[in-house]
């Protein structure tokens with residue numbers, strides 16, 4: 162009896178000890194972006210999207226592409242979530258790089274998904290899959306470390322502490338800064354969702370290359386500002402939370418732009 166208990170205990174510890182490698186905005190980060198996007202959909206786009214997603218909101222469907230990672234059948238989608246940009250790019254350099262980009266990454270797949278969703282003949286099951294992926298990836302590329310370096314897996318290998326607990330730079334930007342605010346995703350979205358029509362027009366005109374340039378520049382800044390072993394806490398939150406919120410706001414507004422163009 163006793164041995165059995167300890168065996169179970171050890172197994173449980175082993176399961177929870179495995180350090181999880183985070184690879185996307187956390188659950189709430191995605192929902193916040195999705196909730197903001199939803200607020201800017203045209204009635205026509207909202208109706209068309211609802212017809213595809215059923216009872217799932219844009220905010221909730223935002224997490225699907227991360228949740229399926231536990232199913233090996235979806236392993237082929239893994240590299241769609243990010244693009245490795247290994248240095249600080251100027252805009253012309255980045256445009257040249259993207260022009261010849263043939264890898265399976267967030268940039269090539271965003272273009273693929275948008276092109277597919279434009280096709281009136283697209284099969285129903287693909288429509289759902291592609292819409293869910295599109296929503297998720299537009300959000301992901303606004304997390305600066307989704308455009309990070311190959312060598313450290315987008316900051317996953319930059320080991321830092323968050324309020325004294327082991328973490329990494331990628332994870333701090335995916336979840337920890339957001340969770341630290343202690344707001345639900347709807348509360349969070351209403352806190353940061355303030356834009357003028359002129360700002361939205363400008364953001365929704367920006368091409369994908371510009372979204373990536375901004376994330377690349379921000380990622381480079383974060384790398385330069387962080388050393389392995391740093392204990393990030395209040396000061397880091399104060400320094401970066403507005404920038405992080407801006408990124409989520411931009412993701413939401415731009416996602417609405419893409420969805421309105423496809424379905425509006």
Ligand SMILES: [Zn+2]
Pocket residue numbers: 184185186226227242297301
């Ligand atoms: Zn992701």
